[in-house]
Amino acid sequence: MITMNDIIQDGHPTLREVAKEVPLPASEEDKKILHSLLEYVKNSQDPEIAAKYGLRSGIGLAAPQINVSKRMIGVHVTDEKGKLYSYALFNPKIISHSVEKTYLTGGEGCLSVDQDIPGFVPRYARITVKGTTLEGEEVKIRLKGLPAVVFQHEIDHLDGIMFYDYINKENPFQEPENAFPYER
Structure with missing residues (x-):
């Protein structure tokens, strides 16, 4: 089980770093790592487990965040309608995106960044992600709203990009061009 110390x-x-592709079919070790990423975000959202193990709540976690430079992410998030997006993916890739952008009005946070970094982070409003599940099945997922933002945040980790890299340094709260606000 992953803890905050990991x-x-x-x-x-x-x-x-730019993380390496995971050779498929995945090894048992890679499957274990991927499973533990999703398990962490699920556990971190359960108040009892989170308190017991001192877990900081999260909705996504990428393998580089546990010092494993491989293309794997775990996401467990609900959209504004309450639909759950719970995925553990090998080699996730954004294969298409909207021209339109969005940003979270409250900014973004990250389990690997302890301090609050205020500012708007422009993201694509809609994306389609392709990846491979723990079971070895290739999936294509269409996302918008918060789930789209979370997947982009986690996939950025695989490319060595941090969310605050996108914040306008001169004016952190300047509305990004061609973007609409997303209230969480």
């Missing part, structure tokens, strides 16, 4: 913090070199 999550590396901002400044660690692994967070800035």
